[in-house]
Amino acid sequence: METDAVAQRSEAAGQVPALRLTGLHKAFGATVAVSHVDLTVPGGSFFGLVGPNGAGKTTALSMAVGLLRPDEGGSEVFGVDVWGDPVQARALMGVLPDGLAMPERLTGRELLTFLGQLRGIEPAVLAERTQELLDVMELNDAETTLVVDYSTGMRKKIGLATALLHGPRLLVLDEPFEAVDPVSAAALKTILIRFVESGGSVVLSSHVMALVEQLCDTVAIMAKGRVVAAGPLAEVRGERTLEQTFVRLVGSDEHAGRGLSWLAS
Ligand SMILES: Nc1ncnc2c1ncn2[C@@H]1O[C@H](COP(=O)(O)OP(=O)(O)OP(=O)(O)O)[C@@H](O)[C@H]1O
Numbered sequence: 668m669e670t671d672a673v674a675q676r677s678e679a680a681g682q683v684p685a686l687r688l689t690g691l692h693k694a695f696g697a698t699v700a701v702s703h704v705d706l707t708v709p710g711g712s713f714f715g716l717v718g719p720n721g722a723g724k725t726t727a728l729s730m731a732v733g734l735l736r737p738d739e740g741g742s743e744v745f746g747v748d749v750w751g752d753p754v755q756a757r758a759l760m761g762v763l764p765d766g767l768a769m770p771e772r773l774t775g776r777e778l779l780t781f782l783g784q785l786r787g788i789e790p791a792v793l794a795e796r797t798q799e800l801l802d803v804m805e806l807n808d809a810e811t812t813l814v815v816d817y818s819t820g821m822r823k824k825i826g827l828a829t830a831l832l833h834g835p836r837l838l839v840l841d842e843p844f845e846a847v848d849p850v851s852a853a854a855l856k857t858i859l860i861r862f863v864e865s866g867g868s869v870v871l872s873s874h875v876m877a878l879v880e881q882l883c884d885t886v887a888i889m890a891k892g893r894v895v896a897a898g899p900l901a902e903v904r905g906e907r908t909l910e911q912t913f914v915r916l917v918g919s920d921e922h923a924g925r926g927l928s929w930l931a932s
Pocket residue numbers: 695698699700718719720721722723724725726727
């Protein structure tokens with residue numbers, strides 16, 4: 668299904684999309700990373716963005732949330748222009764970017780407290796949320812560990828905690844499960860499912876098709892900077908698995924299965 672059809676369907680249902688990208692375009696020199704992408708994430712959906720390495724997922728999500736200025740096009744969060752009204756747009760969303768930059772010489776609790784204070788969250792509410800997030804993310808044992816000394820998976824978890832802290836309506840998560848151990852991943856999945864069940868919307872990018880199939884109700888497949896399929900999961904994959912659909916649309920590597928013969932010799 669074309670993404671315009673998704674937009675028409677959600678508008679017909681009287682819903683403002685959680686995220687709407689229109690004509691987003693970005694080139695780095697001669698490399699077109701994202702090519703005039705239109706994408707609609709319906710409110711209340713659990714949206715998975717998949718694509719091979721270099722497809723443009725991180726670039727598209729960075730522009731969507733206001734971290735990277737597009738060459739052309741725009742992004743709206745619940746109808747709020749991300750570039751026109753960044754303060755309101757940022758209040759509506761929580762973001763887990765790829766390659767997180769955050770104050771690192773703080774413990775997890777100090778980091779959440781500091782960011783919560785910056786966001787003007789009332790002290791008692793902030794203390795309660797911080798404790799709850801550290802509990803749920805199982806970061807309590809690392810009470811005295813500075814974020815700079817966290818493992819990659821722990822950094823993902825504290826990053827997700829900072830994204831959730833102000834109670835956003837939309838979460839935009841770039842590879843949230845990368846390097847996260849299975850036990851922590853199960854906890855993160857539960858948090859995200861609960862978030863969507865309570866009315867929140869999630870957009871996540873991932874390479875792991877099984878995970879996207881398990882969690883997401885709506886998906887988009889990107890390749891070479893373009894969206895090649897988008898819509899409800901069941902419509903995009905049809906009778907196939909998402910992985911089969913992905914390989915069919917994106918194309919398998921013609922070199923796969925051949926070459927490197929010296930490895931077996
Ligand atoms: N800052 C940059 N400078 C130059 N080229 C860039 C920059 N950021 C991204 N690119 C290029 O843009 C293209 C898209 O990259 P992007 O990181 O958005 O893809 P991706 O789908 O997130 O990939 P991956 O799954 O490997 O993380 C790639 O060709 C990449 O090399």
